Amino acid sequence: MTDRPYHHGDLRAALLAGAERALAARGPAALSLRELAREAGVSHAAPSRHFRDKRALLDALALSGFERLTAQLTAAAAAPGDTRSGLLAMARVYVAFALRNAALLDLMYSRKHDPESSEELTAAVERLLDTMMGIITEGQRTGEIAAGDPSVIAFTMAATLHGFASLNSTTAPEEADALLPGVIDVLATGLLPR
Amino acid sequence: MTDRPYHHGDLRAALLAGAERALAARGPAALSLRELAREAGVSHAAPSRHFRDKRALLDALALSGFERLTAQLTAAAAAPGDTRSGLLAMARVYVAFALRNAALLDLMYSRKHDPESSEELTAAVERLLDTMMGIITEGQRTGEIAAGDPSVIAFTMAATLHGFASLNSTTAPEEADALLPGVIDVLATGLLPR
DNA sequence: CATCATTGTTGTCGTTGACAACTTCGCTGG
């Protein structure tokens, strides 16, 4: 049974995966390095070879979250169709990710306001915003999006999506999905009468 | 020096105040009940008389944050002026609070996706949304806000504000302040060309 | 003024994160 080799093989990945599972299941406070080590079948000090700190592990987890989310958003933006449907697709991706990984998304942004957070994280946020800006500038080119500083427009969209996801973190996914088109519509047409 | 009376007087409030200070200064992970007790000059088990749990303290802190924020928003909404300026005033209040109490705001919403979070917290969020809905229905009445389900519109606005604050949690306050009017403008006029 | 709930105290337990010192493994250069 325990003919497990001395070396784990890929402990780092195993720890990250376990951490993500534990995070989703029992929240960030319940995350213990020792428990992750036990789950992975290694001794309590083994994780220190891969993550200097508990915080280093959390940062790595947050970073991987940003990478996956940005990749999914990029894919959604690249899908064929007009800008409006691209926007909705991105919104769905963002919100689906947020609902499926509520605790992780929370972690991703909460690491950010730590004054000594790694700059890799802020760079990851930049990349995410850039991805959103891509579809905005494209829409402006085809005349489907109003003129204006694309970075401000993209930022507004990102803010709305993120806020939507944040505010919906408890509600059921289908409920959020039903609400999303209405919110996107308000965002698209604006608060003011037309 | 230590002629401190046996009874503290208002330990509960002292603990909350200390927790908020520590939260802002050193982040949520560094928050220790024992340390708060030391700061308040009581023994390490005294806090348990007022908060069953560490979580109970955090919940109470989050709740107080919601109460203060909602009160400030209500005041901003009640100020004289047209709807547009009221909107901007609320936005400023929300963002100012978020930047000044980044960690607290984070706590306020992160308690929410805990499955067993107190329902008092979700009720507090409801009240906040209701406050925002007030100014929307008022604007619709005067024709300054487009027709549509006011709860969806208010939700969109809340999402945008919250997302803006979240995404801006690291940047300098003046920078966020400079960005805010542009974002509000995009929100007001919409993504689509007019 | 006796009583008793409230508030605070001391003592303890199991768990945790961090660190130090040691061991096993596998790769690489001679």
Place this chain on the structure above:
DNA sequence: CCAGCGAAGTTGTCAACGACAACAATGATG
């Protein structure tokens, strides 16, 4: 081919923490 070295994992330890239990002081109530 193998010596040795660095990477990866191990055991042991420490101070701090949250939770709990048993006890003590306080002051309000009847």
